Amino acid sequence: MRWKRWLRNVLIVVVLLLAVVLVGGHFLLRSAYAARKAESLLRERLGADARIEHVAVDLFGSTTVRNVALHEPEATTPWLKLDQLTANVSALDLLRGAINDATIKVRGAHARLHFDSGNRLLTALPEPSSDTAQGSAPAVQLEEGELTVDQDGRPPLTLSGVTGTLKQEGQGWHVEGDVKDPQWGDWDIRGDYDPVTKAATMRLSTDRTDVTRKRLRSLPFVLPAIWDQVEVEGPTRVVLTLTLGGSKGFGYRVEVEPLGGRVFVHSIGLEATESAGTAVAEDGLVTLRKLKGKSAGGEVEANGDLDFRPDPWKLDIRASTRRVDLQTFTKTWPSLPEQIRKISGKLTGSAKLMLTISDHLSIDGEGEGRVDDAPSWT
16 A cells, blocks of 8 residues: 555645644744834835834734834834734734734823924824725724823823724724823813824813813913913813814814812903803913803803914903902902002992903903992991
């Protein structure tokens, strides 16, 4: 039975060759060669300077990538670091191109974006090829992420505990998740990116966080002088929306809704506690809507627009009071004649004011009111 012996020997050789291929492929796909191939692929698809420390691709299992860093051209410090990336994609899947239905998990993403003092993004982000940007791609699950916004002239703002999902919707991308930061609390994240217009929108919101003047002044992009004029302290609902790229370029919107805290409008000396309403700062314009609260033993309400875009700044405000103690209410008013300050009683009235703020304060306006419970003069 020489043919059987021959067939047996052939099978043994085939098995040995297959074993060698599998073992060799196993070590090859876990070697520095695999990392260099992955770097080359990222450079080709993303147009980014990618550096990868370790790649492990199983022939029939999954893929693991560790210590990924994306650098700007000629930069020594990466703007994006990924501690670990795993995907349920095998070497055979990669060869067949069957990755669109895969699930990619990223643990420990650390992104740092650098802006100048004029809100211009200085970080050179990757520019994917048109095929990559508009082609289909698997969803990405993010765990234990961290985002740092580093703006010239201000301390960096870091949000940690970022978790979310990035997925393709039509020709664009959508991100949805949350932030659990030990300093800033819990926030929801929503964002969209259009690869055709290169416009991105990011929205962070929280139903309740404790804010202070110092915290608000530490927010990037927003002119710090805004929070010098409109001071909010205490529990607050906050919505922060950022836009970047596209036809409109950069823009921001910060919506602050006090939940019973303190609000102080410095230019008119209006202070209220147990306050409600909204204050919105959007690209240098602040709007106050139905801002009301307790003040000087009575009640106050204010609506207005504070425009920081022209020079000098303009404040158009409409305010009303109900039975506030006149002397207490007016003690912080600028340029009030002394004889007026001595008048006591309960003030109920309304006023429409136009303020011009430069190196000095100019006030123009009109109003009406009455003072109750004033002492009789003899």
